[in-house]
Amino acid sequence: MKKLYILINIAAVAFVACKEQPKPVTTHAAAVVFVVGSDARIFTAKGESKAVKGAILHEADKVQTGKKSQVDLLLPNNILIRIDQNSTVEMKEFRLGEGGIQTDRLMLQRGTVFAKVAKLDKKSAFAIQTPTIVAGVRGTQFMTEADENGTGKVAVIEGKVAVESAKTGTTEEVTEGEQVQLNDSGNLVESKMDEATAAKTNALSAVAKIKDQDLQNFQNILGDQQKLLDKAGGADKLKGMMDDSDKRIQDQKDMTKEKVEGLKGQTDTKIQDMKASTEGKVQQSTEKVDSMKSDTQNKIDSMKGGNSIDEMKKKQQEMLKKFP
DSSP states (O other): OHHHHHHHHHHHHHHHHHHHOOOOOEEOOEEEEEEESSOEEEEETTEEEEOOTTOEEOTTOEEEEOTTOEEEEEETTTEEEEEOSSOEEEEEEEEEOGGGOEEEEEEEEEEEEEEEEOOOOTTOEEEEEOSSEEEEESSEEEEEEEOTTOOEEEEEEEEEEEEEETTTOOEEEEETTEEEEEOTTSOEEEEEOOHHHHHHHHHHGGGGGOOHHHHHHHHHHHHHHHHHHHHHTSHHHHHHHHHHHHHHHHHHHHHHHHHHHHHHHHHHHHHHHHHHHHHHHHHHHHHHHHHHHHHHHHHHHHHHHHSOHHHHHHHHHHHHHTOO
16 A cells, blocks of 8 residues: 555656656747848858858858848838848847746847837747847837947837847836947947938838738748747757768768769770770771782782883884794
């Protein structure tokens, strides 16, 4: 009876442990929904490629834009990002946990980014980080800048943004129509949005005007991508699977290339052998023809020598001498 009681307790503990085990945190993806200009690149662990509409970005990937180029991204939960010209942005963190809890962080190394973030639940978070500040939101529209020195600036056109100084750790809440930036001491200085910043922010906010049908199409793409990520167990494993697939394809290409090269070598050898054989036969034929020509010439010369006109005249004269 005591043994049975112990077994029941063990089973109950195991059941509770399994039931309470949280869903493992995985990653999600982002999609390129629009590209302006021709100088926009994507950098991944596999290398560099041109940024094109429909491209998929994963955690740790980077987007870099040059002069007169922009890239628009879509993240799950209808988060829209516009990366302005002359900018470098890393997809620092794309996390998805139990209950759809989403944690996203972009690293703006230089340049300008505009973000439209739909209202997230209390446990989800979105942030844009520069070398000097972190701007965190749950639902707003705002622009973040980082100059060549990494100094950050945030301007808000809707909602609220909590901005933290990386140097001092102080935080300022920036509301609609306001901006904040760091001074030389690393302190946050809040002020009313100036005209130049307001004009730039409003121009970049066009990312928020993407057609609903286009958004739905790209959300479907991200949904399919998420199924792959969940099945693979995260972006790293998915990339590993893709790398393995690419390696197998490349190995097959290499094997095919070796076979083609081998067949080409055999063909070249056969051609050389045939060429050598043909040249030998031509040489033999030439020698035969030359020999036949020589024999024919000798016979002609012999015939000429025995029946020349001078010889015939001489014989006639000798015969005439015999008659009185």
